Amino acid sequence: MHKAKRSFPRWALLAACLITAFALGGRLLLGGNDGSSGTGQGKATGAGSSAGPYSDPPYDVVPLLKPAKKYFGAAVPGAPTSMKAADAYARMVGKRPNLIEYYAGWGDGFDAGGVRRAWAEGALTLMSWEPFDTSLADIAAGKSDAYIEEYATAVRRLNLPVVVDFADEFNGHWDAWGTRHTTPAQYVAAWRHIHQRFLAAGASNVIWAWAPNIVNPVPDVKLKPYYPGDAYVDWVGLVGYFTAGQDNAFDSVFGPTRDQIRTFSKKPMLLLETAAVPGERRLADVSNLFAGVKADNMIGFIWFNYKKRADWRLEASPLALQEFKRLAADDRFGFDVRKLS
Amino acid sequence: MTSRPEHYTPQPYDPYADDPYADDYTAGGWFNSDGYVPRQPSYDGHEGYQGHQQYEVHQGNQYYEVHQGHGHDPEVYPYQERDDQPTFALRTVAEPVPAEPGYRIPETPDAGWDDTPSRRRAWVSRGVLAIILIVQTVLSLRLSNTAFQDEALYLAAGHNIMEHWANGTPLHSGYESYFSGSPMLYPVAAALVDGWFGLSGARLLSLLCMLGATALLYSFTRRLFNERVALAAAALFAVTQPTIVLGRLAVYDAPAILLVALSAWIIVRTNRAPVLAVLLAAPVTVLAVAVKYASALYVPTLVVLAALTAWHHRGWRCVPRALLFGVGTAVLGGVGLVYTDVLAGVRQTTTNRAHGTDATWTLVQKSAEWGGLMFATAVAGAVAYGLRGRMNESPRSYGLHGPGWRWRALLGVTLTGTALLAPAYQIHLHTAVSLYKHVDFGLLFAAPMAGIGVIRLVGKHFRYPQLGIMIWVIALCLGVSQAEWRFGLWPDSRGLVKAIEPYMKPKGRYLGETDEVPVYYLRDRTTDSQWTSTYVIGYPDKKGVVHHGKNGYRLALRDGWFDLVVLDGVSTPGLDTYIERQVTASGHYRLVGKIPFRLSSGDTRAYRVWAKTS
Numbered sequence: 001m002h003k004a005k006r007s008f009p010r011w012a013l014l015a016a017c018l019i020t021a022f023a024l025g026g027r028l029l030l031g032g033n034d035g036s037s038g039t040g041q042g043k044a045t046g047a048g049s050s051a052g053p054y055s056d057p058p059y060d061v062v063p064l065l066k067p068a069k070k071y072f073g074a075a076v077p078g079a080p081t082s083m084k085a086a087d088a089y090a091r092m093v094g095k096r097p098n099l100i101e102y103y104a105g106w107g108d109g110f111d112a113g114g115v116r117r118a119w120a121e122g123a124l125t126l127m128s129w130e131p132f133d134t135s136l137a138d139i140a141a142g143k144s145d146a147y148i149e150e151y152a153t154a155v156r157r158l159n160l161p162v163v164v165d166f167a168d169e170f171n172g173h174w175d176a177w178g179t180r181h182t183t184p185a186q187y188v189a190a191w192r193h194i195h196q197r198f199l200a201a202g203a204s205n206v207i208w209a210w211a212p213n214i215v216n217p218v219p220d221v222k223l224k225p226y227y228p229g230d231a232y233v234d235w236v237g238l239v240g241y242f243t244a245g246q247d248n249a250f251d252s253v254f255g256p257t258r259d260q261i262r263t264f265s266k267k268p269m270l271l272l273e274t275a276a277v278p279g280e281r282r283l284a285d286v287s288n289l290f291a292g293v294k295a296d297n298m299i300g301f302i303w304f305n306y307k308k309r310a311d312w313r314l315e316a317s318p319l320a321l322q323e324f325k326r327l328a329a330d331d332r333f334g335f336d337v338r339k340l341s
Numbered sequence: 342m343t344s345r346p347e348h349y350t351p352q353p354y355d356p357y358a359d360d361p362y363a364d365d366y367t368a369g370g371w372f373n374s375d376g377y378v379p380r381q382p383s384y385d386g387h388e389g390y391q392g393h394q395q396y397e398v399h400q401g402n403q404y405y406e407v408h409q410g411h412g413h414d415p416e417v418y419p420y421q422e423r424d425d426q427p428t429f430a431l432r433t434v435a436e437p438v439p440a441e442p443g444y445r446i447p448e449t450p451d452a453g454w455d456d457t458p459s460r461r462r463a464w465v466s467r468g469v470l471a472i473i474l475i476v477q478t479v480l481s482l483r484l485s486n487t488a489f490q491d492e493a494l495y496l497a498a499g500h501n502i503m504e505h506w507a508n509g510t511p512l513h514s515g516y517e518s519y520f521s522g523s524p525m526l527y528p529v530a531a532a533l534v535d536g537w538f539g540l541s542g543a544r545l546l547s548l549l550c551m552l553g554a555t556a557l558l559y560s561f562t563r564r565l566f567n568e569r570v571a572l573a574a575a576a577l578f579a580v581t582q583p584t585i586v587l588g589r590l591a592v593y594d595a596p597a598i599l600l601v602a603l604s605a606w607i608i609v610r611t612n613r614a615p616v617l618a619v620l621l622a623a624p625v626t627v628l629a630v631a632v633k634y635a636s637a638l639y640v641p642t643l644v645v646l647a648a649l650t651a652w653h654h655r656g657w658r659c660v661p662r663a664l665l666f667g668v669g670t671a672v673l674g675g676v677g678l679v680y681t682d683v684l685a686g687v688r689q690t691t692t693n694r695a696h697g698t699d700a701t702w703t704l705v706q707k708s709a710e711w712g713g714l715m716f717a718t719a720v721a722g723a724v725a726y727g728l729r730g731r732m733n734e735s736p737r738s739y740g741l742h743g744p745g746w747r748w749r750a751l752l753g754v755t756l757t758g759t760a761l762l763a764p765a766y767q768i769h770l771h772t773a774v775s776l777y778k779h780v781d782f783g784l785l786f787a788a789p790m791a792g793i794g795v796i797r798l799v800g801k802h803f804r805y806p807q808l809g810i811m812i813w814v815i816a817l818c819l820g821v822s823q824a825e826w827r828f829g830l831w832p833d834s835r836g837l838v839k840a841i842e843p844y845m846k847p848k849g850r851y852l853g854e855t856d857e858v859p860v861y862y863l864r865d866r867t868t869d870s871q872w873t874s875t876y877v878i879g880y881p882d883k884k885g886v887v888h889h890g891k892n893g894y895r896l897a898l899r900d901g902w903f904d905l906v907v908l909d910g911v912s913t914p915g916l917d918t919y920i921e922r923q924v925t926a927s928g929h930y931r932l933v934g935k936i937p938f939r940l941s942s943g944d945t946r947a948y949r950v951w952a953k954t955s
Contacts, residue, residue: 057836058934062952202935230928266955
């Protein structure tokens with residue numbers, strides 16, 4: 001009796017402490033807590049801090065948007081999946097291209113290896129993404145979101161800068177996404193949708209190049225309705241060639257398009273795809289090209305070195321090639337993109 | 342039954358001591374002429390005496406047979422009354438030499454241990470305290486994260502103030518108007534250490550403060566009660582979430598707690614000294630309040646403690662002691678207020694702090710989670726102490742039942758009740774901001790009572806050590822898990838700092854949700870004045886009109902006023918959505934990157950950084 005009486009306070013103490021401890025422990029395990037230090041909110045899990053899905057900070061492409069020197073680009077067959085053709089082009093023109101363009105269909109996988117190979121040689125990769133089989137309306141409606149998500153994740157994971165030009169020459173009628181099949185609103189909606197999905201995936205390492213064809217062949221198609229907005233576009237890339245049957249002055253080829261775009265966008269401009277029809281005039285065309293890019297303060301150009309519908313390859317006109325080589329030696333053209341970051 | 346006589350006390354051998362015939366010897370000599378000893382018949386009917394007595398001495402678990410007496414003649418001779426006769430012959434009989442006993446039974450002490458102070462006792466206790474401090478150090482040091490926004494703010498302010506003193510660099514903002522402690526004290530000291538050793542050094546300063554607080558807690562608890570209680574109190578205090586976290590956070594609270602603990606220690610330590618000695622605690626208390634204004638909440642406790650601790654030695658004269666301490670503190674504090682400009686800051690951050698929207702029940706729950714176990718143990722200890730004052734099992738203890746019950750109850754209520762001050766005040770303000778830090782001030786005072794609770798649970802002679810160990814282990818588990826959770830509530834800013842570093846220009850203007858962190862880490866390249874937070878904006882447009890609030894952010898972004906926008910979605914998530922829309926709408930900005938982070942609250946978010954590109 002005496003013993004029981006003496007031990008009571010101890011067990012009372014123990015019971016009080018245990019009840020408190022279990023109450024606290026239970027709450028802790030079940031969650032339901034918030035930071036309360038002015039910073040945190042949500043449920044308590046005891047998880048560690050600051051572990052994101054990517055270990056590296058995202059590549060900042062801003063220094064690449066408007067570099068001091070000009071992009072000296074080339075689209076050569078096989079590059080950047082293999083850089084042999086690009087290397088041959090570099091030997092031919094005497095300067096290594098620092099912007100390699102390649103073409104990919106909507107539904108193709110991301111060529112991270114190619115981008116990495118080009119980067120290893122000091123070149124940025126531009127992917128012209130062409131939706132041959134999927135309508136822009138469907139893309140805008142989210143029907144390709146799984147693909148976009150996968151693609152964007154792969155781009156973010158690579159964490160190297162990539163230029164994406166989606167559905168170029170949209171103002172022409174000759175492509176599946178051209179004016180005959182797509183309205184400006186659908187085009188803008190699709191562009192913005194893809195852009196948003198990429199940002200949602202954290203793929204801020206994409207430089208978005210909006211690439212209309214020069215307006216000369218389609219003067220009635222106004223570009224402004226197709227413009228997604230400054231928040232969605234980094235570069236304006238013109239697609240235009242020095243072709244036969246038109247004046248080869250730089251202003252004649254690119255001036256009308258440039259002037260129209262400058263009414264609604266001040267984004268850096270480049271010639272995203274250009275070349276000159278082979279022949280005697282090519283030498284002058286090349287000369288005009290280099291001069292015009294400099295005069296208009298464009299950020300560069302990409303020479304389309306393909307034999308497609310015409311032989312746009314530089315080697316097809318040795319004299320023009322020599323002029324090209326001479327002008328490309330200008331220090332203002334070309335730089336190692338890796339050294340801008 | 343034992344054969345041991347009640348009166349038995351082992352003695353050195355004395356052949357005459359128990360001889361019942363001693364008188365006979367005196368009367369008639371040892372021997373008669375026949376050489377026989379005359380004997381008398383025993384009155385109980387037995388003849389002669391039991392010369393071979395066996396005693397059982399119960400000492401411990403051993404029984405000893407004690408043989409007393411010497412060789413004897415078992416022969417019994419009838420008593421014959423006869424006259425002495427002439428001695429015809431004398432024979433020399435060898436006197437028997439008493440045998441030395443094999444051992445002597447030591448005196449049995451009335452207690453198995455000594456409750457008086459000793460060097461051994463002090464050093465053993467200090468050794469245990471050292472282990473507790475090592476545990477506390479390890480628990481604090483294992484926490485890891487980049488600077489919390491408060492740390493970043495105070496350290497950056499400290500650097501700014503030092504530069505102001507050294508080079509006349511202008512102060513960036515009126516720190517004294519919104520800092521919860523004097524900007525000239527801790528921020529400067531911490532920045533000084535930060536300048537030498539970086540953030541880790543500043544945090545180490547906090548750890549030293551918290552270790553000092555634990556050691557002082559041990560010391561004044563030992564003086565109030567005893568070593569056991571002091572060790573239990575220190576062990577519990579060392580493993581609570583606030584203590585662990587504050588030992589790894591370069592903020593005001595750690596030095597303030599150290600100073601409050603030092604003040605309490607001085608008050609307890611000088612309880613027998615002349616009354617004026619208590620004034621030594623006044624400047625320390627004022628310094629604690631200056632370091633962190635909220636420390637003033639605990640000055641009444643110190644005043645009461647000044648009275649209670651002197652009661653035994655001074656009786657009612659303990660009251661003037663308390664008054665002296667209170668007045669001394671008030672005078673010094675008043676002088677401080679007159680000669681400094683902290684009153685606005687005191688109002689802003691402490692007395693007139695903005696009322697929040699946190700529900701009372703939520704605050705009660707939080708307080709219970711972060712200090713509930715220790716408080717419950719303290720309440721239990723206070724009740725147990727009120728009921729029974731005896732602090733140890735030694736029967737030699739001075740004043741076995743300790744002080745009177747009124748004193749005990751008052752001390753228990755004072756110490757335990759102090760733990761309620763911070764939660765009560767924050768419930769009044771309806772804000773949980775910094776509650777976990779303020780709770781630790783109260784726990785410092787409740788700790789001695791919690792120590793008593795644990796010791797009473799363990800019982801006399803450490804009868805139930807497992808109960809004390811269990812309480813401590815539960816406290817440890819709660820403290821460790823809560824501290825880890827607490828330290829993961831803000832994002833790791835390394836990725837952000839790396840991402841925005843190239844954008845720091847001398848004339849840049851930046852909008853940052855938690856701008857204190859980049860200002861601290863990039864202080865060589867940017868200053869506080871270049872940053873606008875998401876709490877307040879005053880955007881002057883080209884006409885000189887200043888816009889505030891959401892409209893201010895909208896217009897500033899529309900006009901491309903900021904060179905960089907950094908949001909994290911943690912401090913002002915509602916405004917973030919609005920700002921993000923304006924950033925997109927303006928067209929001037931381009932996303933530099935999203936830097937994801939995961940908080941211990943389970944949320945995965947990301948820093949979003951936009952740079953002005955057009």
